Amino acid sequence: MFGQKQAIGKEGEQIAEKYLKRNGCKILERNYRCPTGEVDLIVADRKVIVFVEVKTRRGTGYGPPAHAVTAGSGEGRASSGAASSGARSATRARRSRRTPSAATSSSPGASVYNRSMTHATRLSFFVLMAGLAFTPLPAQAQTPDTGLIGVGANLGVLFPDARQEKTITVDGQAEWYLSPRISVRGLLGWASPGFENRTEDHFRRITFLFNGVYNWEYVQWHPYVTAGAGAYFVRQTFDGRDDPDSETRGGINFGGGVEYFTGQMTSVKAEGRFDIVSHPPGLPDATGFTITIGLKRYF
Numbered sequence: 597m598f599g600q601k602q603a604i605g606k607e608g609e610q611i612a613e614k615y616l617k618r619n620g621c622k623i624l625e626r627n628y629r630c631p632t633g634e635v636d637l638i639v640a641d642r643k644v645i646v647f648v649e650v651k652t653r654r655g656t657g658y659g660p661p662a663h664a665v666t667a668g669s670g671e672g673r674a675s676s677g678a679a680s681s682g683a684r685s686a687t688r689a690r691r692s693r694r695t696p697s698a699a700t701s702s703s704p705g706a707s708v709y710n711r712s713m714t715h716a717t718r719l720s721f722f723v724l725m726a727g728l729a730f731t732p733l734p735a736q737a738q739t740p741d742t743g744l745i746g747v748g749a750n751l752g753v754l755f756p757d758a759r760q761e762k763t764i765t766v767d768g769q770a771e772w773y774l775s776p777r778i779s780v781r782g783l784l785g786w787a788s789p790g791f792e793n794r795t796e797d798h799f800r801r802i803t804f805l806f807n808g809v810y811n812w813e814y815v816q817w818h819p820y821v822t823a824g825a826g827a828y829f830v831r832q833t834f835d836g837r838d839d840p841d842s843e844t845r846g847g848i849n850f851g852g853g854v855e856y857f858t859g860q861m862t863s864v865k866a867e868g869r870f871d872i873v874s875h876p877p878g879l880p881d882a883t884g885f886t887i888t889i890g891l892k893r894y895f
Contacts, residue, residue: 608652609636620739620860621646739860740779740811740818745895746771748865752888754787757881760799763789765886771809779809781822788833791880796835799880803828803871805849816857823850828873830882845882847873861894 613623616639624645625638637648740746747770754765767785774780785803790796807824826849831842853867866889873882 604652605650609650611652612648612650613637616646616648739857739894740773740776742773742775744773746773746779746781746892747895748890748892750865750867750888750890752867752886752890754789754884754886756787756789756799756884759792760789760880761792763787765888767803767888771892776813777811779811781807781809783807783826785886787886798833799830799882800833801828801830801882807849811855818855818857818863819852820855821850821852822867822869824848828871828882830880832880843876843879845874845876847871847882855892863892863894865890865892 609626613626616637617623621639621641623637623639626636628635628638635647636650639646639648748768750767750769752765753762755762765785765787767783769781769783771779771781783803783805785805786801787803788798788800790798803826805824805826807822809820809822811818811820826847828845828847829842830845831839833839849869849871851867851869853865855863855865857863867887869886869888871882871884871886873884875881875883
């Protein structure tokens with residue numbers, strides 16, 4: 597019987613942790629012990645440290661789970677004590693935290709109740725009393741997370757071969773996250789640089805790339821590196837003359853950039869990319885360097 601209660605409690609804590617991660621919280625401590633007791637979870641919600649006490653019940657016949665936690669109960673005293681004795685430990689954990697990898701749970705979900713308290717040092721803490729009644733979890737996701745798709749549009753400048761003029765480039769991308777740190781993306785771009793001293797003639801290119809991406813997290817800032825290969829559909833266009841046939845060339849690319857999250861599911865980004873493209877003798881070179889800025893939305 598005792599083992600069964602422990603298993604139910606452990607499952608409840610796991611559901612609560614996944615719920616918090618999905619809503620953008622960072623896990624700092626699990627089962628934190630202090631002189632007044634134990635706190636199930638300590639998390640960071642942006643600039644606020646949250647002390648979480650989890651109560652799990654199979655149903656509501658004995659009342660909502662949150663009713664088991666009050667300011668005078670053992671759990672309430674433990675949370676209050678942790679606010680005093682655990683703040684420095686939680687802060688250290690926050691600075692050295694590893695990025696959590698949230699996963700979609702098929703387990704039943706949670707009803708969550710909040711109550712707030714103020715710490716003597718004027719740092720506000722909130723005790724989140726998570727009552728778990730096994731109802732479906734919300735679908736909101738942490739960013740970036742496994743299985744998310746990011747869609748974006750970019751505008752920039754292409755610096756082509758010296759015999760061509762720099763020009764504006766536009767592209768769109770779709771990115772799928774294999775994990776919070778690793779993703780694959782497809783990119784479709786367009787540019788049409790003019791030839792040096794012949795600006796009425798152009799070397800139009802449509803770029804179709806597949807890349808792997810690895811990113812790091814520093815709060816809202818996510819620097820990343822990328823590398824891949826693709827097809828480059830190029831064609832010379834002449835003013836007043838017939839255009840030659842288009843060509844399809846292969847190439848590789850590598851680069852890096854930084855993404856800044858303006859919201860949980862939106863970001864702005866800047867990237868530099870170098871494309872090395874096959875170059876048939878006697879024809880224009882499609883190799884070049886591209887700098888872009890853009891917007892990105894997660895789904």
